[in-house]
Amino acid sequence: MAFGPKDNGVIADTLRATSKHMLTTPAGFAFSKLAFIPTKNDLGLVNGWVDAMKACSPPHSRYLKGDPFDIALQYRNWILKHPSALTIFDQIVEVAKGKQIVMFLDYDGTLSPIVKDPESAVMSEAMRSAVKKLAACFPTAIISGRNREKVFDFVRLPELYYAGSHGMDIMGPAQGSYGLKAKGEKAVDGKGNEVVLFQPAKDFESTMDKVFTVLEDIVKKVNGAKIEHNKFSISVHFRCVQEEDWANLAEEVQVAMQFFPSLCLTQGRKVLEVRPAIAWDKGKALEYLLNALGLEGRADVFPVYIGDDRTDEDAFKVLNKQRHGLGILVSTAVKETNAQSSLRDPSEVLEFLQRLVSWQQAQASSD
Numbered sequence: 387m388a389f390g391p392k393d394n395g396v397i398a399d400t401l402r403a404t405s406k407h408m409l410t411t412p413a414g415f416a417f418s419k420l421a422f423i424p425t426k427n428d429l430g431l432v433n434g435w436v437d438a439m440k441a442c443s444p445p446h447s448r449y450l451k452g453d454p455f456d457i458a459l460q461y462r463n464w465i466l467k468h469p470s471a472l473t474i475f476d477q478i479v480e481v482a483k484g485k486q487i488v489m490f491l492d493y494d495g496t497l498s499p500i501v502k503d504p505e506s507a508v509m510s511e512a513m514r515s516a517v518k519k520l521a522a523c524f525p526t527a528i529i530s531g532r533n534r535e536k537v538f539d540f541v542r543l544p545e546l547y548y549a550g551s552h553g554m555d556i557m558g559p560a561q562g563s564y565g566l567k568a569k570g571e572k573a574v575d576g577k578g579n580e581v582v583l584f585q586p587a588k589d590f591e592s593t594m595d596k597v598f599t600v601l602e603d604i605v606k607k608v609n610g611a612k613i614e615h616n617k618f619s620i621s622v623h624f625r626c627v628q629e630e631d632w633a634n635l636a637e638e639v640q641v642a643m644q645f646f647p648s649l650c651l652t653q654g655r656k657v658l659e660v661r662p663a664i665a666w667d668k669g670k671a672l673e674y675l676l677n678a679l680g681l682e683g684r685a686d687v688f689p690v691y692i693g694d695d696r697t698d699e700d701a702f703k704v705l706n707k708q709r710h711g712l713g714i715l716v717s718t719a720v721k722e723t724n725a726q727s728s729l730r731d732p733s734e735v736l737e738f739l740q741r742l743v744s745w746q747q748a749q750a751s752s753d
């Protein structure tokens with residue numbers, strides 16, 4: 387769910403920038419934390435973010451607390467509703483057989499394990515090799531919250547389509563049997579290959595730079611907090627911040643956001659993300675890519691989306707709406723999801739991708 391300016395309307399009225407407590411940021415914006423008097427509603431909003439961030443990335447210890455029988459029972463009920471894609475692999479390929487499979491993969495927590503330092507979220511060589519083989523079998527896209535160029539640096543496979551900034555920065559080959567054909571400007575990549583570039587939030591570039599400067603100042607003052615500029619989205623990381631400081635940091639971010647009514651906040655795994663308040667998300671990126679590949683709305687196409695986070699839910703919803711394809715949530719814990727199936731962690735994702743490649747190779751050799 388995206389929280390937009392509407393949710394914050396009450397807060398704007400409570401902002402009183404007094405000269406005594408006023409803070410002027412390097413970007414020239416002035417605001418005062420002391421002058422911000424949160425109402426019950428606003429506190430609810432901040433607490434809501436904090437709770438949702440915790441729920442997105444639950445610490446293992448939390449699941450060791452409480453009655454282990456209850457926990458096991460809850461998980462058992464959940465896995466019955468969202469069976470492992472490894473357990474139901476034969477049923478999946480039975481449905482996909484004869485159709486064009488298209489693969490959509492999230493990056494963090496799906497292809498790479500979640501780690502404390504976002505700069506160190508590298509993908510294993512085994513995963514890279516599996517994704518390379520996968521892309522030789524099926525059109526394959528990575529849809530990530532990361533800066534597109536950064537996710538490319540992690541993955542380093544030019545044959546894929548990349549959608550960075552939660553789908554707001556899409557690039558893919560313009561040539562070949564699966565060259566992108568839909569709207570978007572033609573460009574040339576670092577190696578001189580023709581590519582299609584589609585950036586629905588292009589007009590927000592300078593606003594994103596400004597909000598980054600403001601948030602950077604806030605983050606600097608909080609022990610363990612990190613900030614990442616993902617071009618059309620900005621991540622404020624809470625993972626290494628003491629939990630008792632979370633509400634304060636979330637509140638500071640929310641106050642700063644009042645000066646950027648064209649932006650909104652979403653939350654992920656111990657992260658708050660600032661992004662343009664436009665009707666574009668990972669689900670829209672999936673639709674765009676299917677359309678650009680000439681594969682949209684076709685009964686003989688079977689899209690598979692694998693992701694671990696709240697922002698991936700938008701893509702799962704699109705697959706549900708289209709009533710075809712398969713959404714797979716990566717999670718070791720019970721989570722509310724629109725995905726039909728599940729995998730526990732990136733090591734199971736790797737196994738699933740390898741099995742899919744072997745199945746496709748066997749299909750091709752028996753044709």
Ligand SMILES: O=P(O)(O)OC[C@H]1O[C@H](O[C@H]2O[C@H](CO)[C@@H](O)[C@H](O)[C@H]2O)[C@H](O)[C@@H](O)[C@@H]1O
Binds near residue numbers: 493501531616697
């Ligand atoms: O859409 P994704 O590819 O899953 O990207 C979402 C965010 O992922 C990264 O943050 C998450 O992974 C980090 C590294 O494991 C972890 O430290 C952090 O707590 C997670 O939220 C990335 O750093 C963000 O910029 C992405 O938006």
